[in-house]
Amino acid sequence: MSGTGRVRVDLDRVFREEHGRVVATLIRQFGDIDIAEEAAQEAFVIALQRWPETGLPANPGGWLTTTARNKAIDRIRRESTRDARHAHAAMLSDQYSPGSGSSDPSSVQDDRLRLIFTCCHPALATDAQVALTLRLLGGLSAAEIAQAFLVPEAAMAKRLTRSKQKIKANRIPYRVPADAELPNRLRGVLATLYLVFNEGYLSSSEQIAIRADLCGEAIRLARILASLMPDEPEAQGLLALMLLTDSRKAARVADGVLVPLPEQDRASWDHELIAEGHDIVRACLRRNRPGTYQLLAAINAVHTDAATSSETDWNQIVQLYDQLYAASPTPVVALNRAIAVAEVDSPVAGLAIIDGLNLAGYHPFHAARADLLRRDGQTAEALEAYTQAIALAANPAERAYLYSRRQDLQG
Amino acid sequence: MAQYLLSVHSTEADLAPSPEVMQRMYTQVNTFNKEVKASGSWVFGGGLHPVSTATVVDATGGDVVTTDGPFAESKEHLGGFWIVLADNLDEALEVARRASEACEKPVEVRPLQDDSGA
Secondary structure, three states, X not given: OHHHHHHHHHHHHHHHHHHHHHHHHHHHHHOOHHXXXXXXXXXXXXXXXHHHHHOOOOOHHHXXXXXXXXXXXHHHHHHHOOOOHHHHXXXXXXXXXXXXHHHOHHHHOOHHHXXXXXXXXXXXXXXXXXXXXXXXXXXXXXXXXXXXXXXXXXXXXXXXXXXXXHHHHHOOOOOOOOOOOHHHHHHHHHHHXXXXXXXXXXXXXXXXXXXXXXXXXXXXXXXXXXXXXXXXXXXXXXXXXXXXXXXXXXXHEEOOEEOOHHHOOHHHOOHHHHHHHHHHXXXXXXXXXXXHHHHHHHHHHHHHHOOOHHHOOHHHHHHHHHHHHHHOOOHHHHHHHHHHHHHHOOHHHHHHHHOOOOOOOOHHHHHHHHHHHXXXXXXXXXXXXXXXXXXXXXXXXXHHHHHHHHHHHHO | OEEEEEEEEXXXXXXXXXXXXXXXXXXXXXXXXXXXXXXXXXXXXXXXOOHHHOEEEEEXXXXXXXXXXXXXXXXXXXXXXXXXXXXXXXXXXXXXXXXXXXXXXXEEEEEOOHHHOO
């Protein structure tokens, strides 16, 4: 019982890990996402029947890709007399496959990189980008993605179908963008992966505080991207940021209530993830091509470097926020910088910055104000700010935390 | 190669730009059109008369009904369009970027179906 159970779990893991590779290769070869997905699915079904008896082949990914390719060819031959699918596939294939073959420098790149950029094409809506990336690259089923984002399965299936239609009808190219467009397009890919992570880490769901499955998926995808783009420091920075944030997951919620950073039990942080994150941050510092994600990762590295909350090097955090604000002068960055300034200087100094920000619809703004007002002894104003924060926050653990703070203050 | 419709949607307010703005946009669009023709991706394009000049013909009910006015009551109407050839969406988006700069309005990009002549 437990033996077959383990084989089954292993197969699920293998399928999920290999899905992106198999589908990405087949899309390049056949120029059609649906053909690639269906063929990959058929190959997985055959593997599911065969592997429990024969054991895993030496190269499961290669076996799956070859089997899927044969299935796709069979299918195209079978259907080519019935409809124009063959001609269509061949036409798209002409367009998609690097026409100049080996002389195209991008042809040596991993197909999964093409797939990431296609899934995160700016012509697709953000929720479509997220769904496609999780489906095609992450190997999650439409049902799993629907569950993760708390939407009905039929709605998610429709979203995926429409997105694939849009890619096909518009001929969204299957390629890694040229150097000139790359920084802009990479920013979109990083933003999509970070969005998946954040939806997991600070779920906007009113029922679940942290959705570890989404965090895990986002980290897996960020690892793939970081390994495929070793020379892009921001891809490394995003991975480090996710690892260092995720390392604190176990300490972040206690009994359904959010635990703020200074009060977290640092012994329950994941020190393996922290070590890995710190290594990446150090490598980024050596490279010295800073960017938003690297700076956010560095700020998290300072936090996770402190053995106790009082040992936190807030001066360094303020400096990093100064750099971040120079690169990305948004009110949200200014808010977080103000929180650090309050630690270095005083709550009043932090409040002076915060009160000038136009963030009335953003609950962390009210939560930060409430905390600083409370620490400055402005009880009535603090109570009001907590009430505003509670009204805007959706995450249940965060709401529970804000409630308890307000209650404490009311005495 | 595929064909893409690049369309410009104008509101009533846009329809009466000052003569200077009109002249500037006219010159810019003319230059853009010449560039698209020179690059070989030109299929067709043009600006439309105001929506008040529109007539609707409806033969779906057996009898032909001819009425004055645009098809739908809307704040925005098609003001002009191009049809261009491009290898893929990224190429079409690049043409659209230049079109938008030239006509000083957002440009919508939509692919034509395969059997419509590409």
